[in-house]
Amino acid sequence: MQHETPNTAPGAAPTSATAALEAHDIHKSLPLGRERIDILKGINLRIEHGEFVAIVGPSGSGKSTLLGIIAGLDNPTSGQVLVDGVDITHMSEAKLANVRNQKIGMVFQAFNLIPTLTAQENVEIPLYVGQHRGSPSARSTELLTLVGLAHRLGNRPTQLSGGEQQRVAVARALATNPAIVIMDEPTGNLDQKNSENVLQMIRDLRAATGTTFVIATHDPNVARAADRSIRIVDGLVANS
Ligand SMILES: Nc1ncnc2c1ncn2[C@@H]1O[C@H](COP(=O)(O)OP(=O)(O)O)[C@@H](O)[C@H]1O
Ligand SMILES: [Mg+2]
Secondary structure, three states: OOOOOOOOOOOOOOOOOOOOEEEEEEEEEEEEOOEEEEEEEEEEEEEOOOOEEEEEOOOOOOHHHHHHHHOOOOOOOEEEEEEOOEEOOOOOHHHHHHHHHHHEEEEOOOOOOOOOOOHHHHHHHHHHHOOOOOOHHHHHHHHHHHOOOHHHOOOOHHHOOHHHHHHHHHHHHHOOOOOEEEEEOOOOOOOHHHHHHHHHHHHHHHHHHOOEEEEEOOOHHHHHHOOEEEEEEOOEEOOO
């Protein structure tokens, strides 16, 4: 008999209801010259619905690589990622794009807003990509109001401060009401006041929407605000 454990084991305890996110033995290696470097060396984690989890660890430890994989933007060399119970690692590109659009919101460190579009148009993009109910303009107005930017709907990114751009990126990540929002160093480019604003916004959004947040951070204030931290050191979880 094989020792593979199915994810929906018939004997599974009732407490093992579907997690927001599960990673099973994630490995990532990349070619470097004639060698391969192992960036992730067997990451396991489970994050429940509604949790706010900080991913911490030294620079170069593999946090961004891990976030890219759990967001479905990058493939692991081996291992499995389940988002809301759905295995995204063995999925067609079209189906994966749909899961990303419906279930996952991503905030990149560099914001990645589209410079020619207004704040409101940037937030509406994911709503035009997939099938979503309701009016995109009503939804984008609602979200930009939630992040305190009701007065900036028509501004382009260059007309916004770093903190405001970051809040637009958060509003865009929330537009489709995803099960999980993944952020890579969301306060890394912000001064202390704007960092505190973004953090307060995450708290408020969580209270209002119950969204799951997974946030890679160097910022002790963000890590303290989380329910728990997962420490990555040299491609492995150092606590669990
Ligand atoms: N595309 C790549 N090619 C080669 N090495 C990479 C690539 N991306 C990341 N790395 C290496 O993988 C390690 C982990 O990087 P990263 O996930 O960005 O760490 P962190 O976000 O924790 O700072 C680093 O040593 C980095 O140099
Ligand atoms: Mg990083």
